Amino acid sequence: MILLHLMKFSVLLFFLVVATFLYQVQASNHGFFSRKKVGISPTIDDGICASSIIVYGYKCQEIQVVTKDGYILSLQRILEGRNKAKNGSMKKQPVILQHGVLVDGMTWLMNSPEQDLPLILADNSFDVWIANTRGTKHSRRHVSLDPSNPVFWNWSWDELVTYDLPAVFDYVYSQTGQKINYVGHSLGTLIALASFSERNLVNQLKSAALLSPIAYLSHMNTALGVVAAKSFVGEITTLIGLAEFNPKGLRIDAFVKLLCDYPRIDCYDLMTELTGKNCCLNSSIIDRFLMNEPQSTSTKNMVHLAQIVRHGVLAKFNYERPDYNIVHYGQVVPPIYNLSNIPHDLPLFISYGGQDALSDVRDVENLLDKLKFHDVDKRSVQFVKEYAHADYIMGFNAKDIVYNSVISFFNSQGNT
Numbered sequence: 001m002i003l004l005h006l007m008k009f010s011v012l013l014f015f016l017v018v019a020t021f022l023y024q025v026q027a028s029n030h031g032f033f034s035r036k037k038v039g040i041s042p043t044i045d046d047g048i049c050a051s052s053i054i055v056y057g058y059k060c061q062e063i064q065v066v067t068k069d070g071y072i073l074s075l076q077r078i079l080e081g082r083n084k085a086k087n088g089s090m091k092k093q094p095v096i097l098q099h100g101v102l103v104d105g106m107t108w109l110m111n112s113p114e115q116d117l118p119l120i121l122a123d124n125s126f127d128v129w130i131a132n133t134r135g136t137k138h139s140r141r142h143v144s145l146d147p148s149n150p151v152f153w154n155w156s157w158d159e160l161v162t163y164d165l166p167a168v169f170d171y172v173y174s175q176t177g178q179k180i181n182y183v184g185h186s187l188g189t190l191i192a193l194a195s196f197s198e199r200n201l202v203n204q205l206k207s208a209a210l211l212s213p214i215a216y217l218s219h220m221n222t223a224l225g226v227v228a229a230k231s232f233v234g235e236i237t238t239l240i241g242l243a244e245f246n247p248k249g250l251r252i253d254a255f256v257k258l259l260c261d262y263p264r265i266d267c268y269d270l271m272t273e274l275t276g277k278n279c280c281l282n283s284s285i286i287d288r289f290l291m292n293e294p295q296s297t298s299t300k301n302m303v304h305l306a307q308i309v310r311h312g313v314l315a316k317f318n319y320e321r322p323d324y325n326i327v328h329y330g331q332v333v334p335p336i337y338n339l340s341n342i343p344h345d346l347p348l349f350i351s352y353g354g355q356d357a358l359s360d361v362r363d364v365e366n367l368l369d370k371l372k373f374h375d376v377d378k379r380s381v382q383f384v385k386e387y388a389h390a391d392y393i394m395g396f397n398a399k400d401i402v403y404n405s406v407i408s409f410f411n412s413q414g415n416t
Contacts, residue, residue, distance in 0.1 A: 047138065048062070059078065061077045071163065098185070157301055304317045
């Protein structure tokens with residue numbers, strides 16, 4: 001029972017430790033994840049299009065989208081692939097790619113063009129849009145608030161459901177006039193499922209691919225999570241005082257260094273300890289990954305993720321005090337996102353890995369059970385026995401294992 005209680009706190013630590021450690025080891029000369037000095041021109045500071053898309057011969061636009069609550073989001077549009085003659089006369093299907101927590105849209109662009117999902121989609125005649133959520137490097141702006149103001153960070157993934165995704169969908173739909181395909185990874189699947197459960201976005205959606213889906217987190221299986229939880233329980237109140245959750249911050253960095261002193265923890269193989277045994281990552285992409293990640297999010301967002309585990313349900317942010325919940329929701333407990341309400345005829349492609357320590361097989365099976373009444377011909381499920389969490393976005397063989405199946409699924413839904 002004590003172990004179960006500790007595990008209920010571990011999800012917040014998972015995101016904290018993985019992000020902070022990846023940053024921390026940049027200065028180390030030891031282990032697989034040590035960072036070398038690599039010069040890239042142009043740099044990521046010039047924008048995702050310039051640094052990672054145009055340099056490979058693709059047309060790309062940097063776009064700004066403003067949410068209804070005033071956040072200015074960065075959006076990249078890849079207009080066409082390198083083979084301009086391929087299906088040149090066809091009307092291209094739009095597809096939005098949504099990243100997970102503590103990273104931004106760059107996370108899709110760590111390998112070569114032949115291995116990166118956005119560029120593969122562009123080469124297959126899709127109109128590709130890469131989203132970047134509020135608080136990340138190129139989306140740290142607001143019409144009236146500055147990131148130095150704690151109010152700027154007063155949001156959780158509820159606001160990504162309510163404001164960020166609708167802003168991106170509305171803009172893409174207005175520009176293309178077509179229903180949209182969607183690809184989400186990790187947190188990008190959670191906010192999509194929550195939106196669909198409230199029947200939002202579904203009228204603009206053609207189909208959705210959910211990679212390493214996150215909806216339930218009760219079975220995250222990592223010993224490090226338990227160790228971190230034991231150390232962290234007394235720190236929660238202090239941490240909540242930080243509005244911005246910056247993995248590069250000194251207070252969080254110091255905490256992670258303490259965790260690395262535990263004898264059972266191998267901090268030089270932390271990716272495996274936290275995400276599972278990724279089978280298919282090239283060591284050459286780690287330097288590139290560390291140039292851009294991890295990204296900031298709000299502490300409130302991290303707490304909300306932890307609540308999924310603590311409370312065992314997928315619900316809106318819990319203010320813990322009944323009177324606060326009543327003010328926000330008109331009821332003592334927060335409303336749940338009922339995934340059974342997702343339209344049964346909404347085309348869904350779900351891919352999950354047998355080695356994934358975060359999107360655990362048992363939790364994905366719980367999600368699939370909530371979708372058991374989904375139309376059989378509208379739900380495609382792929383299980384990749386050897387895959388863990390990071391393989392889905394950085395795996396050198398993800399094109400053959402996963403991405404080709406995603407493209408086939410999108411194309412099988414017909415034109416709208």
